[in-house]
């Protein structure tokens with residue numbers, strides 16, 4: 533049965549420090565290796581076992597998501613998404629939306645209740661934050677309605693500006709519903 537009661541919240545913080553969340557989402561690279569930004573923070577906190585578990589799952593394509601254990605992170609799973617490189621992986625908007633949709637679908641298959649996302653593609657991959665925020669929030673609002681187990685989605689943003697932008701965008705999308 534589909535649920536319409538998924539709570540979406542936007543907070544400032546570190547995606548590697550969300551202990552009350554079942555699965556955290558990684559802004560991965562195609563090889564699923566430790567990198568900078570989100571991938572660096574998650575792999576450092578998870579320890580080398582995460583990269584080892586990732587090896588046979590790589591490479592992944594833009595828009596794709598794969599799930600692994602969380603190793604030394606305080607979560608149950610990590611969902612690794614390869615976001616589009618802005619202006620190169622096209623159509624960027626569809627590939628970015630596919631990341632959020634595929635991540636939620638993996639979470640629901642595992643019967644998870646809570647997922648935390650960073651702002652995929654908006655760092656090294658250069659996606660403009662305003663556009664990425666609208667795609668992320670509208671896709672999660674829509675896709676979460678098809679999830680049976682999901683109860684909460686948290687967007688974990690790195691600074692005040694991104695957090696405020698996510699909150700305002702969420703409010704306006706919810707008003708429009």
Ligand code: AR6
Nearest residue numbers: 546547559561567568569570571573653654655656657690
């Ligand atoms: N917690 C939450 N958000 C963060 C954190 C953190 N610890 N660190 C950075 N951000 P990025 P991408 C924000 O570059 O654009 C990697 O090197 C950051 O400010 O992590 O999808 C991989 O190896 C930005 O808004 O992901 C890939 O090669 C957002 O998270 C590539 O970069 C995403 O930044 C992926 O690039």
